[in-house]
Amino acid sequence: MSYCRKDGKDTIIFVTKEDHDVPSSIQLPEPERPAGIILPDGSINWNCPCLGGMATGPCGIEFREAFSCFHYSKADPKGSDCLDSFSSMQECMKKYPTLYASHSKDLEDGKYLDEEDEELEKEENNFHKDVLKNQQQK
């Protein structure tokens, strides 16, 4: 059985597992879901931690251009109109192996993403496939 006592201004409560098995009478509002890679208005969330800092740094601009191009691409197959921006991104990344080596490895593995974010995973994996295809073409 749970019990409680005071130590000056501080209250100390000990509770058993059984006491706490009874559901709480308090209901909190649903937590705000952290913003994913795509914001509700359909734009890209460059602050998404899932991008692993790719959107900043010396190749941030190239990454954003390539990623935006892919995201908004209406071509079939998607992103096939983005070869130029893909290759500029690749060129830039080659200059910074210490920054992007792990990224290249992840590209090969076909993932570097927060797996919880399915939307991103889909978008990014397609993006990576296209980057890889582009690499192979070169």
Place this chain on the structure above:
Amino acid sequence: MLKVRYSEVHVIEYSQSLAVIGSKHEEICLFFEPDDFYIAIKDLENERKGGVAVARGWTVTKIDARNKKVILEDGTEIEYDKCLLATGNQSKNTLTFETSSLEIGNKILLFRNIDDFQKLYKIINDGAKSLVIIGNNLLGSELAYALSKNKVKVTQIFSDEGNLWKILPKYLSLWTTENIRSQGVEIISNVDIQTASLSTDKKHIELTVNTKNANNENINTILADYIILVDDSVSNTALADTSNLEIDQNLGGFVVNDELLVHSDLYAAGDCISYYDPLLGRRRFQHHDHAINSGRLAGENMTGAQKSYLHQPMFWSEIGPHIVFEAIGMVDSSLPTVAVYALSNNEADNKNKIESDKTDVNTENKKQHSNIGVTLLKEGEDYTKGVIFYLRNNLIVGILLWNVFNRTTLARQVLKEQKQFQDLNEVAKLFNIHSE
């Protein structure tokens, strides 16, 4: 290998390089970004894409906020469109020396940054046998525990009654002290340090300490190879004087609003700010998570975002196997607290009556045992794991997650409610303190 855990990051020194072990035990770069992230200053103006360059080895003496200029020690002026102050904290020396000889200075280490860590590493490698740590903040307590695992006799000295006195409620602070003692650290609490001097053989440093509140003045001498000062740090806000910027008279730090703005186009972030938290009011927070998030937000606002700093920063600490906690909000031991701890079934069997107010435990007993928090514990009770609510005007303003993990999102949700809960035990239920 010396393994020192301190202040949000665990630093491990390998032969040459340093690495940081994050809260999920992942190894991360010690630096926020590796060197290659930055471009050379000379390339900055011509780089089409812009970039980040770092000028190292300069001291800024003044910010001319009105004319948007930064003035360096040699008089060089740098104009800016937007400027961010992120001057951080530094350790302060609170020790009074009997002599000001250089030799004694060599035996005292002000501990705060990586350089200090490396000096300490060398001290231990060179065979130091006894270290005295002076200070009672997170860093001091974490360091005391960690160093005691390195075949060094460690004594932690502070003027409070128990460890982490400014954070933990009294009984838990005293419990924590007993726990750290049981891990092999000698803790001398409740004392003032009178003097520090070199021993007659000049090999040791000698401290005289005076036990506080004793009927008889009780002066003791402690000998150690080195003293490590880990006292509370002070913010680097000297620029405020030369630049006519406002400092918070009560809390210290550059005064910024909820958008982290000091003055038009001048922002500040991290340890050195007193900021307006729209949820909890004006406050400070001097930990890693706040540095990251306030810095990021300041950067966004410097590029036009106009966002309020709404992130509730957290800090965490690990002091041995029984004391691991995460904290959100105002975790200040001067506030009243309500703590809910898990009682295991066996403990519950020993205990079936409701305990009432125990504050009237006879004062004689209190005198005999400085560790009231421990002696008050009944058989089977322990502060093994639980959740502690810090209250201001009956609203929860801080939450400490004591040996329970992965609940910071929930803690942030509870804080955000800012309503008066009738029964905090019901709130505690949300935290599932009995589960892993």
